[in-house]
Amino acid sequence: MPARRTIVLTASAVGVAMLMSACAGAGEGDAELGTEENPVQLGVVGASEPYWETYEAAVEDAGIAIDIVDFTDYNQPNPALSEGELDVNQFQHIIFLADYNVNAGDDLVPIGSTAIYPLGLYSTQYESVEDIPDGAEVAVPNDETNQARGLLILQQAGLITLADGGSPFSTVADVDEAASRVTVTALDAAITASSLPDVAAAIINNDFITDAGLTPEDAIAQDDPADESAFPYINIFATTQDNADDDVLAQLVEIYQSTPEVQEGVLEAAGGAAVLTQTAVEDLQTSLEEVQADIEAQ
The missing domain is CATH 3.40.190.10 (Periplasmic binding protein-like II)
Known part of the structure; x- marks a missing residue:
């Protein structure tokens, strides 16, 4: 070759x-x-x-x-x-x-x-979603499509509430802060993993998991890729x-x-x-x- x-x-x-x-x-x-x-x-x-x-x-x-x-x-x-x-x-x-x-x-x-591919929520500080304290900061990718998908995962995990229930086009602006347990920050997808020491948890795209020393099994929440x-x-x-x-x-x-x-x-x-x-x-x-x-x- x-x-x-x-x-x-x-x-x-x-x-x-x-x-x-x-x-x-x-x-x-x-x-x-x-x-x-x-x-x-x-x-x-x-x-x-x-x-x-x-x-x-x-x-x-x-x-x-x-x-x-x-x-x-x-x-x-x-x-x-x-x-x-x-x-x-x-x-x-x-x-x-x-x-x-x-x-x-x-x-x-x-x-x-x-x-x-499943999209997952990862943390180096907490072992479960339930352990994340109220008012903590969580990072999501800032590109529109993965941001919306990440926000839906956070909502499914009970960390945030999205206006109108959320959609594939939701943004951080749609987070109902008064009804949410955490605050959300949008970061470039390539640095959500490196942000883990500074945030309670982060949505990390599959391409960057390995570079962060993580595996999909380390996710504390994720969506279901087999769902219709x-x-x-x-x-x-x-x-x-x-x-x-x-x-x-x-x-x-x-x-x-x-x-x-x-x-x-x-x-x-x-x-x-x-x-x-x-x-x-x-x-x-x-x-x-x-x-x-x-x-x-x-």
């Missing part, structure tokens, strides 16, 4: 510029996508997980050249895809993509599913409308879904808590359209 080609980007314009020069642009030239002259540029968050190396090997065994581009900020892979610096990305759920499309005026589409209402939280491969029917990208999805070592690695990285999915693309697209319509109606 060729030497692993992983590019790590930070959340900055400089990072995107580095990607442009390092990758020479996804799809540039006349070479067929997936060849050594034009390897597929796949954007992810958390490429250090061992299963990505397993996946890369499986893809290259299938005769497809690939570069895995590792981002450290959830807000970068979609713009990079839209701008042609990536061919496909895999890091987000349907709601996140819907929110991006509506706010950016874009039309990125899902081309395959991966898994639903979790469908819009299915994680997906996404690409542009122009590439939606590309056979090489379809192969990438099929390899991810059908390679046992990759699937086992995904489950291991999630502490066994993920629910693997092979959802029909048509159903993913329908869910995306419904969520986008809900967002536009807000």
